[in-house]
Amino acid sequence: MGDFSNRDAMGQAAGMIRLALVLLLLPRLLWADPSVWRQEWPDTDFSQSAVPDWAEIMSGGPPKDSIPAIDAPLFIPVAEETRIEDEEPVITVELGGQTPRAYPVRYLMWHEIVNDTVGGVPVAVTFCPLCNSGITFDRRVAGRVLSFGVSGKLRNSDMVMYDRETQSWWQQAIGEAVVGDLTGTQLRQVPTWMESWAEYRTRNPGALVMAEPPHNRAYGTNPYRNYDSSRRPFLYNGEMPPHGIAPLARVVRVGSRAWPLDRLAEMQEISETGLVLTWRAGQASALDTGQIAAGRDVGSVRVLDEGGENVAHDVMFAFAFHAFWPDGEWMLGR
Template sequence: MRYIIGFLAIALFGNVAAAEPRFWVHEWPNTDFARSAVQSWVEIRSGGPPKDGIPALLSVDFGPAAQERSLSPREPVITVELEGQAPRAYPVRYLMWHEIANDTIGDVPVAVTFCPLCNSGITFDRRTDAGVLSFGVSGKLRNSDMIMYDHQTESWWQQAIGEGIVGELTGMELQSLPSWMESWEVFVSRNPEGLVMQQPEGHLRNYGENPYVRYDSSVRPFLYNGEVPPHDIPALARVVRVGERAWPLERLSEERDIREEGVVLTWEMGQASALDTRSIGEGREVGNVRVKDGAGNDLAHDILFAFAFHAFWPDGKWMIGGGKRD
C-alpha cells in the first residue's frame, strides 16, 4: 500500500514530531496554523506521501461512453448527473491513484473525491464564499481519512465531512452534490450518450490495479486509533451515510429496498469492490446502491467504512433494522 510503505520509513520519528504544527511549517509556509478546528494535533498523521505526492487532477478529459473499451463491466465508477448536462462517469481505477479530480460540469465547478482508506467517494461544489477553489492531496490523514488542501489559501479540508479544519478557511463547509458509485455496466446501460473520464496523461500508474489488496477485509483500518463501531459492526464494513444516519450495506443487500426517515435506498448486484483483489474489476460483490428522497430525487450520500462514520459522526444514528436505532 502506498500510504503504508511511506509510513514505515517515518513511523518512529515523524508522527511523534508531528504532534504540533511546527513540524509542518517548512512544507506548508502559506498555511495559517493559528486557525484550526483540530482539538489535538496528534489526530493528524502523515500517510507517507508528501504534499502532492498523490497528484490530484486539475483538469479531466472525457470521451463518449459508448466508445469506451478499457473498463470491465463490474468495475466501479463515480457517477455525476447534473440537470441539463450529459451524465459523467469517473472511473475509480483513476481516482484510486489521484484521489481528487477537479472538473467543471456546465457552469458548476466540482471536485470528485475518493479516499481509498475510508472507501469515501464524495463530489463537492468548488464554489465557496471565498471564491472558486481547486483541491490537492496533502498527504495527511485524520482518522485514516484524506486531508485535502485548497490551492488558493492552502487551508486543509477533511474529505469525509467537506469542512475546512486548518488554515484561513477553517470552519467553511463545501456543498456535497448527489453522486454515487455504480458499476461501469450499469452506467453505460443507462447512459449510452454519457461521457466517461479518460485515462490521465503524463502519469505512470498501474491504472486498473488496486494497490490496497484485501484492504476491505482487514480487521483494523490503517493509521486509525479511534473507537470501533457499535453493534458489533466490523470496522471496515460498508455503510450508506445520508446526513448523520448510516445504514449498514449488509442490511440493505439483504432487504434490497429500505424506506425510512424520508429516504429510499435500493440495492442490486453487479459492482465489484475496488479494495479487494489486485484487479479492480474482479473484486468481491458489493452491489449498486441508489439513494433518493420520497419524490425520487437523488440525494447526496456516501458509502464509507463503519469506523469512519463513527469517527466523524460519533453521535450519528445507526439504522440497523429490527426497530433499533442508536
C-alpha cells in the same frame, strides 16, 4: 511522484504503505507539530484550527501533491471506452440536465481528487481509498472557486485535502476546512453516486466517461490489496464502531445516519426517514483483490427522497462514520 512503469507503480505503492507503518512506530509528535509542517506549508495559517489534538493528523507517507490531483480532465464517449471492465466502479455525476459523466475509480485510486466543471458548476470528485469514501463537492465558497489537491496527511485514516487558493486543509469525509484561513467553512455535497461501469453504460449509452489521465500509473489495479477485509483500519487510533459492526464494513451515510450495507443488500430496498435506499448487485469492491475488476461484488447503492430526487450520500467504512459522527444514528432496523 513522477512517471514509472506499472511494476514500479505497485512497488512504489507498497513502499508508501511500508513507510507509513514505520512512521506509525515513531513518536506521535514527529508528525503532530505545526512547527515541522510549516516548512512544507509556509502559507497555511496553523493558528486557526478545528482539530482538538494535532496528534490526530498523521502523515500518510507521500508528501504534498505526490498523489497528483487531476485538473480539467478530458472525456470520451462511452462507446469509445474499451479499458474498463463491466464490474468496475465509477462515480456518476448527473447535474442539471447536462450530459452525464463517469469518473472511474481506477483513476481516482491513484489521484483521489478530480477538479472539474459540469454545466457551469465547479466540482471536486473525490475518493479516499482508506475510508472507501467517494464524495463530490461544489468548489464554490463565498463567491470564490477553489481547486483542491492532496495534502498527504490523514486524520482518522481519512484524506486531508487542501485548497490551492488559501492553503487551508479540508477533511474529505465531512467536506469541512479544519486548518487554516477557511477553518469551519463547509463545502456543499453534490448528489452523486458510485455504480458499476456496466450500469452506467447501459443507462447512458450516449454519455461521457473520463479519459485515462496522462500519467504512467497502474490504472485498474488496487495497491491496497485485501484492505476491506482487514481487521483494523490503516493509520487509525480512534474508537471502533458500536453494535459489533466490523470497522471496515461498509455503511450508507446520509447526513448523520448510517445504514449497514449488509442490511440493505439483504432487503435490497429500505424506505425510512423520508428516504428510499436501494441496492443492486454487480459492482466490484475496489479494495479487495489486486485487480479492481476482480473484486468481490459489493453492489451499487442509490438514495432518493420521496419525490424521486437523488440525495447526497456516501458509502464509507463503519469506523470512519463513527470517527466523524460519534453521536450519529445507526439504522439497524431493530
